[in-house]
Amino acid sequence: MTITQHRIGSGFDARSTADEVLAGIDLSGRNVLVTGGYSGLGLAASSALARAGAHVIVPARRPAVAKEALRDVPGTEVRELDLASLDSVRKFGERFLETGRTLDIVINGAGVMAFPHTLVGPGWEAHFAINHLGHHALVNRLRPAFAAGARVVSVASAGHFLSDIRWDDLHFRDGYDHWAAYGQSKTANALFAVHLDALGAAAGLRAFAVHPGSILTPLQRRIPREEQIAQGWIGRDGTQAAGFKTPEQGAATAVWAATSPLLDEYGGAYCQDCDIAEPATTDDMLIGGVKPWATDPGAAARLWRLSSELTGLDAFS
Template sequence: MTLFTTPFGEESTAAQVLAGVDLGGRRAVVTGAASGIGVETARALAEAGAEVTLAVRNTEAGQEVSRRIPGSRVERLDLADQDSVAAFARRWQGPLHILVNNAGVMASPFARTPQGWEMQFATNHLGHFALAHRLHDALAAAGDARVVAVSSSAHHRAGVDFDDIHFERREYLPWTAYGQSKTANVLFAVEGAKRWAGEGITVNALNPGGIRTNLQRHVSEAELDALRRAASSAGEELRWKSVEQGAATSVLLAASPLVKGVTGRYFDDCHEAPVGQFGARHGVSPHALDPEAAARLWEYSVAELGLQGLSL
């Protein structure tokens, strides 16, 4: 299969990707839009004319961002709290054209939700999976909706361990847990693309690149130095993108006419990524594209979340 490419690249910004694109009349939800690349993703979509909902846990921070982005509004969403996810979906009225699953936690200390789920998997995958499921009818009503899953090159670190997803028996390693959750984001796109294609819903995943944001609040400088050394040993410099550059691939998949109809793929630096690990930040691991794992994760997630009545 030929890899999908675009005129954009590593240094492109979200504004450049959407230059000349008219999103008037389209409605978007961006999770985690109170900080980091979520802010720039929401800003670029709004500046192109979309009506953007900032889905955030901290509504005070969200309101501060919203004041700087005309055409945006704020709704509370805590992805680790399934009641909050369900309430957000109940409040939504009308079609939804763009859903950007951007929020996340990275390499955090061990914690569980009240359901006993490991916090990174619960937030990064299960929360977003439930949100997309509960908003499915709104996405289908749009006729040509796009769902975007923000993954990470950290997915190379771990596949989904179906025998012990929530670290009940194995040792908890923050980066392994993060990698597992980021693989789950890609697998969601693989299976979602198959299940929802008939309703005009495309689902893609992406690696935004390395960006210094609040996402790294649990990562020490020593760990960052180790990442730099690993990149150097692989013959690659670990360079930080600006937040404007970090949001570019997200908005490409969310709104660019260049990728209309493209689905079930994984992008980095505004291009579809080749299979395999190329340097520290590029490529997609085969385990993240495994169709059997994708189908298994989908069924597991539906059962774990009690979404059988919404099994789509």
């Protein structure tokens, strides 16, 4: 399996918005699921998809908060889901399948960043469990609902530059660094798309990973102000650094990957700025691109097997 990681000339760029990439695309009658779809770029994606005619299902750990955030977005519904709990994922999947509805698009956008060392479930590191394993379980649970030509988009990040998969210490038993933990989970998001596409392509399912760009959202709420200043995200006066995207611009690449007909033959690709990303040639995350460990088919297959063993779920192989 070879993945194309070169720009294809989409006609969009880093400043394009979700509404702009959806211009002329009619999603009437389509069902879309967006985890994290009630906050930050997830809310921007849900809103744009709904405006394009889609019915948007938003799973939420805090349903009341989600309903309030989506109160003025017609065409959306909220259902309870905690990605840190395999039992919650099971119940969500069973309830959705009971409706008999199909899914045309799934955007795996929920996640955590820079958590203190936290173990969830059977002792899984929180970033890896929530950002990756919860979505692995969810997509496998929902497989019977996927419509022909469905797409699954994983919201990864240039954070994958920070860590490959730590095969010998996934859960940081031997020392902990919150940025390495986050980075490993973002690499896992990208590799998930690579192998899901390999497994699903014959049935018409395509999968992609995306880097939304630099954007300040509630995702960063647990990061101390001084660390945000040190990272160059905000100035001493609290103003956002130049080059950061708006939520609408941050949502655009995920929405583009979920809908663009240009991507029909490029499954498994890692995308950035509303196009397929180039291979990374530096370690500068602001420039971006994709590191080789995040698109390695062998590593993707290995991670899939491991994730299937940990969650007990493999509906595709």
